[in-house]
Amino acid sequence: MRLFLSSYRFGAHYDRLAALVGEPGRVAVIPNACDAWPAAWASAVTSDVTPLRRLGYAPDVLDLRDFIGRTTDLELALAEYPLVWVRGGNTFVLRAQFARSGADVVLPKLLAADALVYAGYSAGACLLTPDLHGLESIDDPAEVAPACGIEPRWDGLGLVDHRIVPHLDSATDPDGAATLLAARYRAEGVAHWALTDNDVVVVDGDRTEVLR
Numbered sequence: 001m002r003l004f005l006s007s008y009r010f011g012a013h014y015d016r017l018a019a020l021v022g023e024p025g026r027v028a029v030i031p032n033a034c035d036a037w038p039a040a041w042a043s044a045v046t047s048d049v050t051p052l053r054r055l056g057y058a059p060d061v062l063d064l065r066d067f068i069g070r071t072t073d074l075e076l077a078l079a080e081y082p083l084v085w086v087r088g089g090n091t092f093v094l095r096a097q098f099a100r101s102g103a104d105v106v107l108p109k110l111l112a113a114d115a116l117v118y119a120g121y122s123a124g125a126c127l128l129t130p131d132l133h134g135l136e137s138i139d140d141p142a143e144v145a146p147a148c149g150i151e152p153r154w155d156g157l158g159l160v161d162h163r164i165v166p167h168l169d170s171a172t173d174p175d176g177a178a179t180l181l182a183a184r185y186r187a188e189g190v191a192h193w194a195l196t197d198n199d200v201v202v203v204d205g206d207r208t209e210v211l212r
Helices: 014-021 038-054 071-078 091-101 103-112 141-148 177-188
Strands: 002-006 026-030 058-061 083-086 117-121 163-165 192-194 200-204 207-211
Touching: 002 014, 014 117, 014 200, 026 038, 038 058, 071 103, 091 103, 091 141, 163 177, 177 192
Parallel strands: 002 117, 026 058, 026 083, 083 117, 163 192
Antiparallel strands: 002 200, 200 207
């Protein structure tokens, strides 16, 4: 299994993503963490596609809403890509769209077979943790029902054994919500990684590294 999990895009460690992927090629960009914000959706996609293109990748937007009830088709589509890029937004909305499309079954299967690399930042990283409780202090679960038509899910995909707190000491978190959540997890004895926007968690087979 190959995972590149960050607080913000490549963090300060793009070289480690490049090492996981190899030669830049096609990448499936999954922007569904932004589905509750339709006015910002297109610009959010552009903000990720543009830097990927600059690095030599060929990004395609893969909207999970197009695969609701089509899990087999989703698996076939994802299997064509050596890299999946899952952007940030609302973790609960992203989790719901993974459930509705079957991506929460398909992607772990492809990752277990080492068929592709998963790169996710912010919500895209938090999604892979065991449990989403606590993230409601950062992301609003109430956005799920209007955007997805189902109730929020509180379980992550469980592909890593720590929860993730993104945007520690970040300009994108002026109220310090990440600092407070990390403190709460420490007080409760919850295993977690608190990541600044430079930090990255890399999983390569049996090896897990937290890069500061």
